[in-house]
Amino acid sequence: MSTDYIQSFTVCGIYQATHLLGEAATGSVWQAFNILSGLRVAIKTCPIPVDAALPALLPYEVKIYRLLRDSDSEGIPSIHWSGIDGNHQVVVMDLLSPNxxxxxxxxxxxxxxxxxxxxxxxxxxxxxxxxxxxxxxxxxxxxxxxxxxxxxxxxxxxxxxxxxxxxxxxxxxxxxxxxxxxxxxxxxxxxxxxxxxxxxxxxxxxxxxxxxxxxxxxxxxxxxxxxxxxxxxxxxxxxxxxxxxxxxxxxxxxxxxxxxxxxxxxxxxxxxxxxxxxxxxxxxxxxxxxxGWYYDWIFDWEDGSASEKGTLIPDDYVFDMRFVERKALDPA
Structure with missing residues (x-):
């Protein structure tokens, strides 16, 4: 599938896909938003196998996510919805930053x-x-x-x-x-x-x-x-x-x-x-x-001066802490 154009579709009439983020052997990942709340999410889709004997990939992955679900844990994306939509297996989950x-x-x-x-x-x-x-x-x-x-x-x-x-x-x-x-x-x-x-x-x-x-x-x-x-x-x-x-x-x-x-x-x-x-x-x-370094969680891509080579991020990009809740992550 080409990434040179925007393809829009909806899932369950609630999640509106806006553009393709990437593709892998197990499916395609799209950026989308909830049309009721405006929340941005990621949608992973995988065609339903033509051969019924072939394993259903996304339902298995969803089971793993649910096994890892824990109110006290962090760092595992939450699942918002999963199931069949049209001829695709679909899972709607938290949108993440670039890998x-x-x-x-x-x-x-x-x-x-x-x-x-x-x-x-x-x-x-x-x-x-x-x-x-x-x-x-x-x-x-x-x-x-x-x-x-x-x-x-x-x-x-x-x-x-x-x-x-x-x-x-x-x-x-x-x-x-x-x-x-x-x-x-x-x-x-x-x-x-x-x-x-x-x-x-x-x-x-x-x-x-x-x-x-x-x-x-x-x-x-x-x-x-x-x-x-x-x-x-x-x-x-x-x-x-x-x-x-x-x-x-x-x-x-x-x-x-x-x-x-x-x-x-x-x-x-x-x-x-x-x-x-x-x-x-x-x-x-x-x-x-x-x-003498501290766990302030400010990484190279936020502070280009941390690396001698700098970054390829435009100088006019601003990481605004108004949109970030600084959460205590002290490893001690």
Whole structure:
């Protein structure tokens, strides 16, 4: 579908779509608004499979969102409506800001260490929360994290659970057993080594994918970036070899000690073992403390002076705090 034109449609006669935000294998995402309240929302649509035997993708994702629904949690988008509209499966949810991959590009390809440390704090909190509900993301990457809008503009959200799965068996309460031959790769660039090998995934795999995500945000590119664009099994096998081999170890050796410590913890986890989220947070908190930085949640894309390269955001753009409710996010 082309993004060169505006296509307007309504869902349930209440939500008016205005333009396409993006497309993925699991559906299209549109910006829309509630014609009764004016509230801006996002609409994700997916054609109903012609073959009734094929799985319904969006209803599964909606079930994951509802499993994660919690009045005390933050950083997971709320679902406003879901169901069938015409010949599409539809879910209406909170509208988010541009994702971290887009914001990284606006910041000329890399983010400052200060911003990465603050992002790591919230990213680990989101991942720990979904794990506490027995859910694995299966697709941790910069594209699936975004700040909220309005009073949630300082809160990082984790979204897109189309690859999510339960690691706790609901009938027994036990961790699902280790198996091989599983199709659980997610996005190859950020996939864990176990996912490459088609092993059953556990919490350590989300944490490993988070490491690759943080490294890309900080360095701008992972060693296997070009290979990840080829989309063939030979390239995927080579990427796995690089993640396990000297190429990645050399890359880490030239990076920061926080990332090396993070990697060491990932590699030390056994299948089914609970990651030490507090330890992982401490790597970045200690760096913040040593540098004399504060968790003010002002990121590079708001304050271009935080990065030596500046940003690609126009100088006349104004981030007006009148439209943002500063919410306490003190990590201590």
């Amino acid at each position: 971290l991959n887009t914001l990284r590009r606006l910041c000329r390809g890399t983010l400052s260490l200060r911003t990465v440390c603050m992002l790591a704090e919230q990213m680990l909190a989101r991942i720990q929360f979904i794990h506490s509900r027995g859910v694995l993301s299966g697709d941790i990457k910069p594209h699936n994290f975004a700040l909220g809008c309005y009073h949630k503009a300082r809160i990082l959200h984790l979204f897109d659970f189309s690859h999510a799965q339960l690691f706790i068996d609901p009938s027994t309460g036990a961790h699902v057993p280790f198996r091989i031959g599983r199709n659980t790769k997610g996005t190859i660039r950020y996939a864990s080594v176990a996912a490459h090998k088609s092993h059953e995934m556990s919490r350590r795999d989300d944490i490993e994918s988070l490491l690759y995500t943080l490294l890309e945000l900080f360095h701008g590119q992972l060693p296997w970036y070009e290979l990840s664009k080829l989309r063939n099994e030979a390239a995927y096998d080579r990427i796995r070899e690089m993640k396990e081999g000297p190429e990645f170890r050399d890359f880490l050796s030239e990076s920061l000690p926080e990332f090396r410590s993070f990697h060491a913890h990932c590699m030390g986890l056994s299948y089914g073992q609970t990651p030490d989220y507090a330890l992982l947070r401490s790597f970045f908190r200690e760096r913040m403390h040593r540098e």
